[in-house]
Amino acid sequence: MADIQSPVPGTFYHRPSPEDAAFKSAGDSVAVGDTIGLVEVMKSFIEVQAEEAGTFAGYEIENEAPVSAGDVLAKLK
Amino acid sequence: MSIQRLFIANRGEIAVRIVRAAKTLGIHTIQAHSEADADMLAVRMADEAVCIGPAQAAKSYLDIDAVVGAARDVGADAVHPGYGFLAESPAFARAVTEAGMVFVGPSADTIQSMGDKVSARQAAEAAGVPVVPGSDGRVDDMDLAAKLADQIGYPVMIKASAGGGGRGIRIAETPEELAKLAPQARQEAQAAFGDGGIYIEKVIRQPRHIEVQILGDGTHAVHCFERECSLQRRRQKVWEEAPAFDLPEATRQAMCQSAVDLAEAVGYRGAGTVEYLYDRQADAYYFIEMNTRIQVEHPVTEMITGLDLVALMIRIAGGEPLPISQDDIKLNGHAIEVRLNAEDPLNKFMPFPGKVAALDLPESDGIRVDHFLYEGYQIPPFYDSLIGKLIVHAGTREQAIDKMQAALDDIRIDGLKTTIPLHKALARSDDLRAGRIHTQWLEPWLDAGNLTDQTGGAS
Structure with missing residues (x-):
């Protein structure tokens, strides 16, 4: 189990754009450096990347929800 | 009412x-x-x-x-x-x-027509305001394109009419280049947008951004002189001045008058800004667009005119006729505003929505800080990074830069990363002092490492 935390406060997005699918779904394999979501902070979009490899367990925060720095956004198993 | x-x-x-x-x-x-x-x-x-x-x-x-x-x-x-x-x-x-x-603000119809690039350009032309010379719409006939380019004067820019965001733009320096590049641009536009339409426009090298503040009551309009906003990063203004520097007086008068003409032609009500590109070498200016609202940089105009633009726009909206005439508006000294953003200029301008710790704002004679901060305030991450503006006013541009430099040394906003180090470096720049700046100056200057070098090599 590994937590992926938000590096900055802002609004969390599961998808690169509203028309696209989520970056990851439960069961997907995750490599180091894979983008799992975006956090919009002051109109800038910051990519949230996995720091370890594993299997995607799921998002812990809803799409388009506000987040604080350090919040757990997703989990790996 | x-x-x-x-x-x-x-x-x-x-x-x-x-x-x-x-x-x-x-x-x-x-x-x-x-x-x-x-x-x-x-x-x-x-x-x-x-x-x-x-x-x-x-x-x-x-x-x-x-x-x-x-x-x-x-x-x-x-x-x-x-x-x-x-x-x-x-x-x-x-x-x-x-x-x-x-x-x-102005009527919904005025906002609509000024918000549309084509109708705004038409309104400007109809009011006799110079616009960037171009084909005024798409050209499909390449002989006609060549003829137009001769009239406009080289170099010319070739753009896809269906495109946007600068895609597929080519610059032709000579008729031979135009003959070669125009068909390429058409092909690329056809492939990218399913429409091979192109238009051509004059290239203005090292353009400056100068804008005129106007006030109108629906019938009459006045100007409150101009602002220089040539220091931009990613099309965002960074440092603004009033008046523009090194602008011939006849040009200033003509530019300001053309903004009044446009405002009166469209029956403008409220505060607005007419934006121009200025070609210093040719001493020529061209309409870009009109902003139908109060602008971030309005304080520099207030400093040199003594007017309260926000109060005036509220009074006009309440039904008062323009309470001032053009003769009442005098240009006094020079003002500079810098935008204080919660961003780390030493780390790719990464947003930094922190909590305000100690705050010391040097507000005094000729120094103004427009902001929304207080000690202990947590800046929310959901909105623009602009947290305030530092504005100075002095007798001359040289004195205003000195005053800005001193104010930047005095101002203290703890708990955040801000763009103050960027402004300190700009205030020290010889190019800025000498006026050797234009809208494409700041980004290469940053890319060349001027910010990190001048702040002691911090990375």
């Missing part, structure tokens, strides 16, 4: 600015805020405050129904949109008016 109860449909420093102006006019202020903005400074200063929705701007400050509904519910008789958000939405202006309230 004079305004009694003003609803402020914005946030941040401009909301504070509007509350202050309304108070000087004895108007009751009602501040809108999102759930994330309940403790912002304008909420604390206003007579009343009302929550209009969740943190996300799309569900609060940008939600026309939520804003208009809240304004009506609190019995507002007027709505000030500030800048950004819904300030230039004709649908919002219309909804406010249809709900029986005054929109502090």
